[in-house]
Amino acid sequence: MAKVKIAIVGLGKIARDQHVPSIAASPDFELIAVASPHHGLEDVPSYKSIEALLQAVPGVEAFALCTTPQVRFDIARFALEHGKHVLLEKPPGVTVSEVRALIDIAQRNAAVLFASWHSRFAQAVEPARSWLAARKVLGIAVTWKEDVRVWHPGQPWIWKAGGLGVFDPGINALSILTRLMPGALALKSAALFFPSNCETPIAAQLSLSDPHGVITQVELDFLQTGPQTWSIDVETDAGRLKLSMGGTVLTVNDEPVPTVQATEYGNVYAHFGRLLRERRIDVDYAPLQLVADAFLCGRRVAVDPFIE
Ligand code: NAP
Secondary structure, three states, X not given: OOOEXXXXXXXXXXHHHHHHHHHHHOOOEEEEEEEOOXXXXXXXXXXXXXXXXXXXXXXXXXXXXXXXXXXHHHHHHHHHHOOOEEEEOOOOOOXXXXXXXXXXXXXXXXXXXXXXXXXXXXXXXXXXXXXXXXXXXXXXXXXXXXXXXXXXXOOHHHHOOOOOOOHHHHXXXXXXXXXXXXXXXXXXXXXXXXXXXXXXXXXXXXXXXXXXXXXXXXXXXXXXXXOOEEEEEEEEOOXXXXXXXXXXXXXXXXXXXXXXOOOHHHHHHHHHHHHXXXXXXXXXXXXXXXXXXXXXXXXXXXXXXXXX
C-alpha cells in the first residue's frame, strides 16, 4: 500500500525529537511538508501556516499537530473541514468541549481523528494492564515529579492559561492510569499550587475514586531536582505492581517483568496507520476531563513566583 502523505504542524521540540524520526522510520507514512511560523526543515517543503501549506500541497492526506495546545483547536478544525485526517499531540485540546467539538467535526467530514496519548504506548503499560485485569486493586499512588527547568526550558506557553503547568507532564500519568483502570475514575478533591506570576499550577495533589471506592492519590511536582520520578504504584490482592520510568519499566513484588522493547512514538504512528486503514476515530478525553475537574474543584494555594 502507498504511504500516507503526512505533514507536521508546529515544528518545536516534540516534533523534532519524536515525530520527524518516527515518521521517517514508519512503513505507513511519508513526511511531505511542514508548517510552522518560525521554523522549517531543510529537505522538506516548509510553510508558515497550515493554510499556506494546504494551498501549495493540496495532496497532503494527514496532519500531525505538534503545536502548543492553545492554538491546536483552530488548526485541527481547519484540517478536518478540508477532509484531512488528524493526529493530535497531547493534550488533545485546551478544554473538554474543544475535544468533543473536534470529534463532531471529524465525523461530519468522514475524517480520522486520533488523540495520541503517547505515554499509553510506553512498552510496559499494556503488560501492566493485563496483569492488573486478573487482580483486585486495593489502592494506587501516582508520583510524577520532574524538573521543569530541565525538560521545558524556554517554553512560556506552559505557564499561560491552557498550557496546563504541572499537568503538562501530569496528564501523561493520568493517561496511563485511565488505561490501567477498567472503570471511570472520579476526581474527589484536588489542591493546586499556583506561583504568583503564573496562570497554571506548578504542583498538584489529587484524590480519585474508582467505581468500587478504590482510592488513587496523585502527587505532581514540576520543581523536582535530583532523581526524577514518573511512577505508578498499585497495591493488589496479589501484591505490588510498580510502573516506573514513565511506563517503560514494570516490576511485580519488586521482581522485574520483561517487556518487549518498543518506542512510544513508533507505536503511536503504528496505531495511527491502523486507524486510517480502518477509518476509525480514537479520542479518549478521560485524562483531560480529570485535569479539567481538578481546575473546577481544586483548592488553590499561592506559592512563590516561578523564576526560570
Ligand atoms: P515547543 O517546543 O514550544 O513547540 C511548539 C511549536 O508550536 C513551536 O515550535 C511553534 O512553532 C509551534 N506553533 C505555535 N503556534 C503555531 C501555529 N499557529 N501554527 C503552527 N505552529 C505553531 O513545544 P513542545 O515541547 O514541542 O510541545 C508541543 C506539544 O507537544 C505540547 O502539547 C506538549 O504537551 C506536547 N509534548 C511535548 C513533549 C516534550 O517532551 N517537549 C513530549 C510529548 C508531548 P515556531 O517555533 O515555528 O513558532
